[in-house]
Amino acid sequence: MATQEVQVNETLVHLKxxxxxxxxxxxxxxxxxxxxELHQVAEKVEGLxxxxxxxxxxxxxxxxxxxxxxxxxxxxRIVSSSQDGKVIVWDAFTTNKEHAVTMPCTxxxxxxxxxxxxxxxxxxxxxxxxxxxxxxxxNENLAAKKKSVAMHTNYLSACSFTNSDMQxxxxxxxxxxxxxxxxxxxxxxxxxxxxADVLCLDLAPSETGNTFVSGGCDKKxxxxxxxxxxxxxxxxxxxxxxNSVRYYPSGDAFASGSDDATCRxxxxxxxxxxxxxxxxxxxxxxSSVDFSLSGRLLFAGYNDYTINVxxxxxxxxxxxxxxxxxxxxxxxVSPDGTSFCTGSWDHTLRV
Amino acid sequence: MTIRTARPDRVQHFRPRMHCLKKLEAVVVEMQSGxxxxxxxxxxxxxxxxxxxxxxxxxxxxxxxxxxxxxxAFGTMLVAYGYIYPLQNHRxxxxxxxxxxxxxQTPYFWPTQKWVAExxxxxIYLAKRNIRKKGMLEPYEQAHYNHLHEWLNHKWDFIVMxxxxxxxxxxxxxxxxxxxxxxxxxxxxxxxxxxxxxxxxPNSDEKIPFDVYRRMNLFYQQAIMRSKVKSSxxxxxxxxxxxxxxxxxxxxxxxxxxxxWLTDNDTYWTLNMRQVEVPTKMRVERxxxxxxxxxxxxxxRDDFKIFLxxxxxxxxxxxxxxxxxxxxxDGRTMGLTVKGLDHPHRYVLExxxxxxxxxxxxxxxxxxxxxxxxxxxxxxxxxxxxxxFSPAQLEQNAQNRSPGIHPLILWQQDEAEKAKAAAASAPVxxxxxxxxxxxxx
Numbered sequence: 118m119a120t121q122e123v124q125v126n127e128t129l130v131h132l133k134x135x136x137x138x139x140x141x142x143x144x145x146x147x148x149x150x151x152x153x154e155l156h157q158v159a160e161k162v163e164g165l166x167x168x169x170x171x172x173x174x175x176x177x178x179x180x181x182x183x184x185x186x187x188x189x190x191x192x193x194r195i196v197s198s199s200q201d202g203k204v205i206v207w208d209a210f211t212t213n214k215e216h217a218v219t220m221p222c223t224x225x226x227x228x229x230x231x232x233x234x235x236x237x238x239x240x241x242x243x244x245x246x247x248x249x250x251x252x253x254x255x256n257e258n259l260a261a262k263k264k265s266v267a268m269h270t271n272y273l274s275a276c277s278f279t280n281s282d283m284q285x286x287x288x289x290x291x292x293x294x295x296x297x298x299x300x301x302x303x304x305x306x307x308x309x310x311x312x313a314d315v316l317c318l319d320l321a322p323s324e325t326g327n328t329f330v331s332g333g334c335d336k337k338x339x340x341x342x343x344x345x346x347x348x349x350x351x352x353x354x355x356x357x358x359x360n361s362v363r364y365y366p367s368g369d370a371f372a373s374g375s376d377d378a379t380c381r382x383x384x385x386x387x388x389x390x391x392x393x394x395x396x397x398x399x400x401x402x403x404s405s406v407d408f409s410l411s412g413r414l415l416f417a418g419y420n421d422y423t424i425n426v427x428x429x430x431x432x433x434x435x436x437x438x439x440x441x442x443x444x445x446x447x448x449x450v451s452p453d454g455t456s457f458c459t460g461s462w463d464h465t466l467r468v
Numbered sequence: 469m470t471i472r473t474a475r476p477d478r479v480q481h482f483r484p485r486m487h488c489l490k491k492l493e494a495v496v497v498e499m500q501s502g503x504x505x506x507x508x509x510x511x512x513x514x515x516x517x518x519x520x521x522x523x524x525x526x527x528x529x530x531x532x533x534x535x536x537x538x539x540x541a542f543g544t545m546l547v548a549y550g551y552i553y554p555l556q557n558h559r560x561x562x563x564x565x566x567x568x569x570x571x572x573q574t575p576y577f578w579p580t581q582k583w584v585a586e587x588x589x590x591x592i593y594l595a596k597r598n599i600r601k602k603g604m605l606e607p608y609e610q611a612h613y614n615h616l617h618e619w620l621n622h623k624w625d626f627i628v629m630x631x632x633x634x635x636x637x638x639x640x641x642x643x644x645x646x647x648x649x650x651x652x653x654x655x656x657x658x659x660x661x662x663x664x665x666x667x668x669x670p671n672s673d674e675k676i677p678f679d680v681y682r683r684m685n686l687f688y689q690q691a692i693m694r695s696k697v698k699s700s701x702x703x704x705x706x707x708x709x710x711x712x713x714x715x716x717x718x719x720x721x722x723x724x725x726x727x728x729w730l731t732d733n734d735t736y737w738t739l740n741m742r743q744v745e746v747p748t749k750m751r752v753e754r755x756x757x758x759x760x761x762x763x764x765x766x767x768x769r770d771d772f773k774i775f776l777x778x779x780x781x782x783x784x785x786x787x788x789x790x791x792x793x794x795x796x797x798d799g800r801t802m803g804l805t806v807k808g809l810d811h812p813h814r815y816v817l818e819x820x821x822x823x824x825x826x827x828x829x830x831x832x833x834x835x836x837x838x839x840x841x842x843x844x845x846x847x848x849x850x851x852x853x854x855x856x857f858s859p860a861q862l863e864q865n866a867q868n869r870s871p872g873i874h875p876l877i878l879w880q881q882d883e884a885e886k887a888k889a890a891a892a893s894a895p896v897x898x899x900x901x902x903x904x905x906x907x908x909x
């Protein structure tokens with residue numbers, strides 16, 4: 118018996134060393150093709166001027182921390198969810214509340230608007246993702262038509278519709294992501310590979326739309342193939358949990374925001390990290406990131422109640438915005454890029 | 469259907485990772501030697517060991533080389549985490565850049581990653597307060613007290629005993645400050661009032677099992693094999709993307725006629741709706757960036773369909789021998805592809821259709837851009853004049869924000885149109901037709 122144990126241990130050690138060697142070889146290969154830095158490429162690009170960004174709308178109505186929000190494709194409506202279990206659909210332009218749903222659980226950490234604008238999906242501590250079709254009738258109880266779509270073994274951290282209303286992609290505290298069919302509630306594909314809670318995900322904007330990226334508490338950002346369920350690329354350069362990932366508008370790169378107070382840009386074709394957005398004076402974690410329409414600006418919401426705006430190409434900070442009274446938990450740019458919305462633990466949303 | 473994972477089902481009680489604590493502590497330690505404490509007179513009493521908000525902010529600005537606003541934000545975080553506590557207005561955990569009084573919290577009460585505020589400690593504290601305030605606790609404290617009394621009933625004698633002992637000598641303001649940060653009253657924003665507790669202890673080093681290593685190694689081998697692109701090429705592409713879209717980014721260039729969020733006038737949105745007769749110039753320009761852009765914009769897709777109909781109405785146009793890169797494909801297949809683009813689902817671009825789509829990207833798309841269909845729409849496209857609202861007009865706009873059309877209504881309209889189109893071109897049901905003919909006989 119003892120010899121068997123020793124054998125297993127040896128093999129484990131052997132595997133571990135092999136793993137380390139392979140990892141350094143991968144870094145070597147990546148470095149070989151790295152012939153220029155991003156800021157060098159950006160030298161010829163003209164600098165950005167001064168920005169005047171102000172809060173244009175403040176949406177009050179949640180009774181507790183706002184955890185997540187998403188824009189509707191009509192560029193003015195948003196759905197937001199909060200810790201007290203309420204999910205509200207607003208017309209952010211007029212600041213009117215249009216629909217409200219009370220979830221049977223607290224900490225609704227994920228919400229998403231369907232591409233057609235006819236439904237919203239949300240979930241959280243109930244370990245499920247439910248889809249609520251919206252109705253023009255103000256008196257209708259939306260909870261009656263609710264469809265339970267996803268089931269995980271731990272909390273739901275993020276959800277997103279794919280290109281249509283028929284499929285939802287979810288990520289969970291149980292370490293997996295999954296693709297579901299809305300009508301039948303069937304699991305279409307599951308994605309295993311994270312060693313800890315998966316906190317965020319984003320779908321690729323390309324026309325083939327077959328990949329997505331996820332970030333987790335294991336400090337890794339993984340890129341997955343939606344059809345095969347395989348992890349095709351993985352990046353582990355952050356020093357702490359990755360709270361948010363977002364694709365660059367062209368689909369060839371993505372940005373991540375982490376608890377280690379940095380945002381990083383990863384190039385998918387060159388298969389490496391190409392930029393770090395950080396400052397000595399910024400020490401609080403990033404909760405949420407998003408790009409402006411052209412990809413030149415990266416907006417990031419932080420746990421120190423501020424929003425920093427970075428010049429993606431040059432790597433410098435362009436602007437810092439104040440206004441929230443508690444940490445910024447979620448940030449999304451509107452579909453046509455005319456504004457961005459932030460949700461915060463101070464119970465409000467700002468556009 | 470549920471996803472099952474192989475991980476053990478432990479009770480969640482680990483605090484989420486707070487990566488910033490080490491750096492925060494380093495700053496606070498430096499600050500303690502940098503900011504001078506003094507005695508301050510407040511009304512008739514003298515309070516020792518006090519630091520003033522202004523001084524703290526000035527020190528931060530100097531040390532971190534930031535603006536005053538940023539220093540204020542940083543200072544607020546120091547208070548929100550409990551490293552410094554306010555002496556006046558102890559429930560508002562913010563740092564004010566004036567003569568407000570603060571004090572450094574004793575290191576014993578500093579937040580740590582490993583140690584979560586114990587429930588029994590909180591119970592003892594509340595019991596002490598109860599004695600001090602002669603039973604008049606704040607509502608939120610009373611609620612906690614009752615809850616703990618029920619839950620920790622078995623320990624209650626011990627708790628009361630500790631409370632009576634400690635009541636005589638523990639420093640009141642520091643402990644109170646600690647509990648305000650860790651168990652904040654309703655309207656107080658504290659940084660320790662953090663999110664969900666994690667399933668896995670972020671501090672432990674997880675023992676990685678056998679097969680995970682195997683999988684990782686396989687993954688690394690595949691990754692090494694995978695073809696990569698030179699940085700100069702891919703970064704150059706990123707740069708190019710930014711340059712192409714520069715004028716279309718509302719944060720970088722003004723949108724015409726005006727950004728609805730700035731002027732409260734939503735003409736910009738109405739001009740760019742799905743069903744417009746004439747699109748704007750910017751929109752038409754964007755179609756020329758890539759086939760993806762063209763097809764993502766439904767109005768662009770309509771225009772492209774018009775072009776395709778014209779191109780493939782004559783079946784023989786592209787079966788011409790020697791036509792570069794064309795396969796023998798008839799108008800019907802092309803029609804199917806176009807129809808498939810109407811309802812993109814996961815596998816619409818399978819096999820032959822993928823081939824056609826790629827050809828479209830490389831060839832048809834560019835021909836479209838040179839075609840009279842596109843040139844015409846370019847000429848007709850609108851170029852709206854920028855709005856120039858006076859302050860009074862802006863005020864009016866703000867009062868009269870238009871509600872727009874609810875997406876549900878638009879969707880219903882869309883569905884109705886699709887149904888009509890489907891009915892008009894329904895495929896012939898051969899069986900029904902045959903049986904009809906049979907019956908006629």
